[in-house]
Amino acid sequence: MTPNLIPEPVWIQAVTQSTNAGFEFLAFKILLGTLRMRLQTKSSTPAQCVLDLKAFFTKHASIPAVQRDLEKISKLKAA
């Protein structure tokens, strides 16, 4: 699984919904929580947040827990 295989609307759903999907990797959870805060305060856009998430998953692609979190994102329903 690579980030670019996940459709853009699914990524948007990941950053805009308030629930979580049982994510595992602490760094990802903190990053996602921070990105959601930026959306709340309108200091970032969904598109920018998605870029940040994709960069994170690309950089840490070899970590098993990160791969599992990416799979969980892929199963989210699109916004």
Place this chain on the structure above:
Amino acid sequence: MLLNPNQVSEKIAAGQNLILAGDESLLKSLPAGNWIGGTIPYFMAAEGGCKRSDLIFATELPKCALGARIEVYQPGKLDHLYSDGATDEVSFIIIPGGSSTHQRFALNAPGYPEFASHPLIGWISGVDLDHLGKVTPKVFAGNATALENAAAVLRLKLPANKFAQINIINLFQQGNGDTITFPAGGFAVTGANINGETSNFSAYLKEKQVDTRLPLVADYAGAMINVSIKSATNEKGEVEFYAPVVPGIEYRIAAPVADYVSSFVAELDRVAPNNVAFSCNCILNYLYSGLEGKTTGGITGPITFGEIAYQLLNQTLAYLTIEDLG
């Protein structure tokens, strides 16, 4: 492990990579080498929680490491903390409590380039609580020079088949009470929105008779992140915190934890971390949960004035494991 300064000096001379915690005078007596340190006399030792001013707590970093480099970050350079770390490194950081370095890191780290994308773990140094206001917390970056307003960083290079995993054990969960947000962030606030209604936060805490030993808890996509209350009201009528509250984040007062030690050990059994390379726990957990003389499932390390797992945390145990890739 708790060691006397001579024993620590021998380990430094042997070239070991060390994270040290202890009294300022002890750390000042050490030779130069691959170590960073911070002041604090409280520890979770193998024998249990204790206060010792005659011994140093030494965390020996994994021997699989391929090398270490030590850096000092002045407050104006903190924004490079994450981006300066190489992809094959894990970074340890110690920041003096109450310093402007502490304040700047706490307020700004989530906005630094590559935040959360480079593994950063560490703690805020402190002092003997009997000496609060009389001496300042310090850090050391590989030599005997005490720093009171800079971050000491040790970057540990890992083999290609290993990766660093930082995690936390936070026994606090969001309670079922009101949703609290803050129109302005920081270490001290006057106003809050309680379920969307503007309120004076100090008056709210008083009216609701909130146990201020319980932190505010935010849900970061499933990670519970605490902000601990330092004072329910100061001379300006503000509520003060040990970490900044953040606009746009929803907080709730934590649900009480009946017995920290037994709950901690149960959580430790559940997550069962292997190969813990470093850990630290909060002075507030030590105090409020009466950890002195008690053991916490073999997890040892300094007791701190704040924990760092990517960002500043409160009332949380932070730990690092080194895992195999693939």
